[in-house]
Amino acid sequence: xxxxxxxxxxxxxxxxxxxxxxxxxxxxxxxxxxxxxxxxxxxxxxxxxxxxxxxxxxxxxxxxxxxxxxxxxxxxxxxxxxxxxxxxxxxxxxxxxxxxxxxxxxxxxxxxxxxxxxxxxxxxxxxxxxxxxxxxxxxxxxxxxxxxxxxxxxxxxxxxxxxxxxxxxxxxxxxxxxxxxxxxxxxxxxxxxxxxxxxxxxxxxxxxxxxxxxxxxxxxxxxxxxxxxxxxxxxxxxxxxxxxxxxxxxxxxxxxxxxxxxxxxxxxxxxxxxxxxxxxxxxxxxxxxxxxxxxxxxxxxxxxxxxxxxxxxxxxxxxxxxxxxxxxxxxxxxxxxxxxxx
Numbered sequence: 001x002x003x004x005x006x007x008x009x010x011x012x013x014x015x016x017x018x019x020x021x022x023x024x025x026x027x028x029x030x031x032x033x034x035x036x037x038x039x040x041x042x043x044x045x046x047x048x049x050x051x052x053x054x055x056x057x058x059x060x061x062x063x064x065x066x067x068x069x070x071x072x073x074x075x076x077x078x079x080x081x082x083x084x085x086x087x088x089x090x091x092x093x094x095x096x097x098x099x100x101x102x103x104x105x106x107x108x109x110x111x112x113x114x115x116x117x118x119x120x121x122x123x124x125x126x127x128x129x130x131x132x133x134x135x136x137x138x139x140x141x142x143x144x145x146x147x148x149x150x151x152x153x154x155x156x157x158x159x160x161x162x163x164x165x166x167x168x169x170x171x172x173x174x175x176x177x178x179x180x181x182x183x184x185x186x187x188x189x190x191x192x193x194x195x196x197x198x199x200x201x202x203x204x205x206x207x208x209x210x211x212x213x214x215x216x217x218x219x220x221x222x223x224x225x226x227x228x229x230x231x232x233x234x235x236x237x238x239x240x241x242x243x244x245x246x247x248x249x250x251x252x253x254x255x256x257x258x259x260x261x262x263x264x265x266x267x268x269x270x271x272x273x274x275x276x277x278x279x280x281x282x283x284x285x286x287x288x289x290x291x292x293x294x295x296x297x298x299x300x301x302x303x304x305x306x307x308x309x310x311x312x313x314x315x316x317x318x319x320x321x322x323x324x325x326x327x328x329x330x331x332x333x334x335x336x337x338x339x340x341x342x
Contacts, residue, residue, distance in 0.1 A: 002329030015105040015114070023075055030078040039081040043330050045337040050085070054295050054317050055214030055241045057140055057172055061085035063308070063336050066299050066320035067144035067175065067218075071122045073131040080138035083333040088320065089128065090144030091177045094162045096124030097148055100182065106265045110256040112303060113272030114323050115265050116248065117182045120146050125166050132170035143171035144218070146180065153188055157201050164202050168209055176202065179220040179247040181269045190220070192230050199238045214241040221246035221278045221300060225285065232290045242295035244320070245286060246279045272323035276301025280314045287315025303328050305339035312340075 010018050029035050050061035064086040070076050073089040080087065099121025106115045122128070135141065145163035147156045164174060176198065178189040188194050199217070206212045217240060219231055231243065248269025252262055255274055279300025286296055298316030302308050303324040311319050324332055 002331065007327070007329065011107065011109070014103070015107055016102065019105070026078050027075060030081070036078075036081050039330075040083075043083040043334050044081070045083060045334055045341070047337075047341055049341060050337055052085075052318060055173055055216075057214065059085040059140055059318065061337050062312075062318040062340070063333050064088060064140075064142070064297070064318060064320040065325065066322040067091055067142070067177070068116075068118070069322055069325070073128045073141075076141060077134065077136050077138060080136075082330040083337065084139055086140035086142060086172075086318070088142035088144050088175060089132075089171070090122065090175070091120050091146040091180065092122055092125055092128045092143065092163055092167065093120050093146050093148045094125050094159050095148050096127065097121060097150075099149075104268070106268070108255065108257045108261075108270075108272070108274070111272065111274050112323070112327050113255070113257075113270055113274045114326070115268040115270050117266070117268035119149060119182045120180065125163055129166060129170060132167070135170065140172045141170070142173045142175055143167045144175040144177050146177045156188065156194075157198050160198060161201060161205055164205055168206075168213060171213065173214040173216065173241070174202070175216050175218050175244060177218050177247070179218050181220070181248060181250050181267075190227075192234060195234055196237065199234065199240055203238065203240075216240065216242040216244055216295075216297065218244040218247055219282070221249045221275050221282055222251055223282065228282065228285050229289065232286065232293075235290070235294050240294070242297065242317075243286060244297040244299060245282045245316075246275070246300050249275045249278060251275075251278070271300065272327065273301045273303055276303075276307060276310075280310055283311060283316050284314040302336075303332070305332075305335045308336040309339060 052059045052062045065084050067088040067090045076087045100117050100119035104117045147159035151159050248271045283298045295317040297318045298311035299320040302321045308319050
């Protein structure tokens with residue numbers, strides 16, 4: 001029903017506007033008597049065999065929603081009714097920011113992909129916390145954190161620490177987002193020495209809390225093997241809890257979308273089916289080269305149960321969907337969980 005009736009209507013409108021319209025629709029529908037139960041009956045698969053213990057956390061199932069969908073933590077309680085095992089909010093920055101100028105979100109329908117250059121648009125730390133205080137405990141929540149665009153390079157770590165310390169009581173795990181191609185001074189965030197400094201600082205802050213929270217690093221799919229070896233070294237040196245592979249890509253190789261259309265769109269991070277093979281390759285390399293030394297959350301191009309199983313076979317412990325959720329609808333989560341049981 002989603003792909004035949006709902007998606008064609010949604011895809012007639014501007015992607016960013018329809019995103020917020022869909023949010024309002026889900027929120028308002030969920031207030032109606034019986035709708036939450038209906039969503040659960042349609043989409044939730046409950047089975048002990050789906051449970052995964054990762055980072056010391058017990059996930060009801062290994063299929064999550066990636067960051068960027070519920071940036072401001074306004075819909076995670078309602079989205080939990082679609083069968084997710086975990087939901088990642090953010091990217092959250094200390095101060096609210098508008099992000100990059102619109103239009104900044106584009107569908108590549110022929111490729112089942114999306115290009116975005118949102119630029120960490122979000123309502124800021126305090127707004128996210130006020131929403132997280134409404135958590136009904138239905139689902140594990142990840143906190144994806146980043147720096148403000150205007151922050152000076154010498155203050156990057158300060159931004160991450162501010163988010164980390166303030167969000168610590170309200171999320172179950174943290175993601176250090178250092179790989180988004182749509183923020184300024186991207187190079188420093190991928191420098192090995194800086195990453196070691198950042199991780200060390202956040203881990204020191206973590207040690208000040210009675211209950212420490214898992215911390216993972218979100219990396220780009222465009223890293224070469226030398227850079228991936230550095231990631232493995234960083235995790236070994238810091239005892240970081242894991243990696244999310246991967247963020248969006250700046251590579252445009254092999255797209256069906258015309259060069260003219262791509263030129264009109266301009267820069268941004270590519271997600272969806274076009275990065276499926278690239279992200280799976282990164283997962284497999286990290287898993288094989290490290291001898292499965294740390295958990296990997298696999299994300300990138302999961303549009304079917306088969307795509308998800310491919311990520312697990314490559315070495316992913318958990319998976320996340322985003323673009324696939326938009327293109328395939330909420331039944332995707334159920335299909336993946338059913339396939340895992342079979």
